Amino acid sequence: MPSGKTHTKLNLIALPVLVFLLVSYGFTSWGFLLWFSGGFVAGTYLLSPDLDTHSSPYRSWGPLRILWYPYQAVMPHRSVLTHTFIIGDLIRVLYLLLVLSPFLYILNKNVLDGQLPMMMEQHKPELLTILLGIITASALHIMADVLNTKRKRLFHRKRRRR
DSSP, rough: OOOHHHHHHHHHHHEEEHHHHHHTTTTOHHHHHHHHHHHHHHHHTOOGGGGGGOOOOHTTTTGGGGGGGHHHHHTTTTTTTTTTTTHHHHHHHHHHHHHHHHHHHHHIIIITTOOHHHHHHHHHHHHHHHHHHHHHHHHHHHHHHHHHHEEEEEEEHHHHHH
């Protein structure tokens, strides 16, 4: 399994390539590209599949990392629930929304005058684009883990045969 720094470097190298590919396939809206990139960066630094350990993304939360204690207690490292395409991301995002729900409730009632659901509906394309960026960052993370594990197994088999 690559280190956290390796995962971050791979993702940061991949981001400009992904943006170039998106533009070359016709996704030329600056808004789309910025929301996607923001989601991708958030997926790399804050919502990584490695939040189930005391990893760099976990430490990136600073004092708010306490929010992830229950998640770590329940999720075994590299389980199907954390290191699976789309499912792991949805679990992390839904978990975060659940943990933040008291704050979101107070924000909605006292600051936004009950307009939060309407605002989310109005910004649904942007929210989905951010989610797509998070999922893409996570997918690269998972692919790096899988490829590195296969490389290690292949290398160790060759060494044993000698």
